[in-house]
Amino acid sequence: xxxxxxxxxxxxxxxxxxxxxxxxxxxxxxxxxxxxxxxxxxxxxxxxxxxxxxxxxxxxxxxxxxxxxxxxxxxxxxxxxxxxxxxxxxxxxxxxxxxxxxxxxxxxxxxxxxxxxxxxxxxxxxxxxxxxxxxxxxxxxxxxxxxxxxxxxxxxxxxxxxxxxxxxxxxxx
Numbered sequence: 001x002x003x004x005x006x007x008x009x010x011x012x013x014x015x016x017x018x019x020x021x022x023x024x025x026x027x028x029x030x031x032x033x034x035x036x037x038x039x040x041x042x043x044x045x046x047x048x049x050x051x052x053x054x055x056x057x058x059x060x061x062x063x064x065x066x067x068x069x070x071x072x073x074x075x076x077x078x079x080x081x082x083x084x085x086x087x088x089x090x091x092x093x094x095x096x097x098x099x100x101x102x103x104x105x106x107x108x109x110x111x112x113x114x115x116x117x118x119x120x121x122x123x124x125x126x127x128x129x130x131x132x133x134x135x136x137x138x139x140x141x142x143x144x145x146x147x148x149x150x151x152x153x154x155x156x157x158x159x160x161x162x163x164x165x166x167x168x169x170x171x172x173x
């Protein structure tokens with residue numbers, strides 16, 4: 001009995017250390033899952049604004065131009081009216097916050113079906129899934145338009161940088 005007691009007393013520090021490590025690991029895992037859940041809830045709680053009739057018409061024209069593979073025309077339709085452009089930017093920002101900036105750009109997500117759609121619609125009621133399915137082409141066109149705008153902006157910046165470098169090289173000679 002004394003020997004068992006001595007062995008138990010010797011094992012107390014190791015047991016205490018193991019328990020503290022377990023509680024620390026558990027606390028970190030709980031915090032990690034809490035952050036993931038809060039992030040998921042925040043993403044799913046972002047409301048995507050509905051478009052005004054003028055913006056909806058502009059998006060329809062943009063979508064048709066994208067289907068014809070005429071991105072400059074799509075950009076022209078979007079930039080035609082400043083109010084519509086601001087509304088489309090707000091819409092695209094909300095879609096990007098909710099689903100990700102490039103989620104709807106690939107060819108695999110052209111139709112509202114498949115793993116990307118299922119992932120986006122995870123946890124939605126059937127009615128909300130139907131609304132998402134209906135809005136999918138508009139959201140996709142918005143992301144394609146935003147991606148094209150980013151590309152155009154990057155091209156302008158690189159061209160300006162190239163011209164600046166050319167001018168500075170000309171001054172050195």
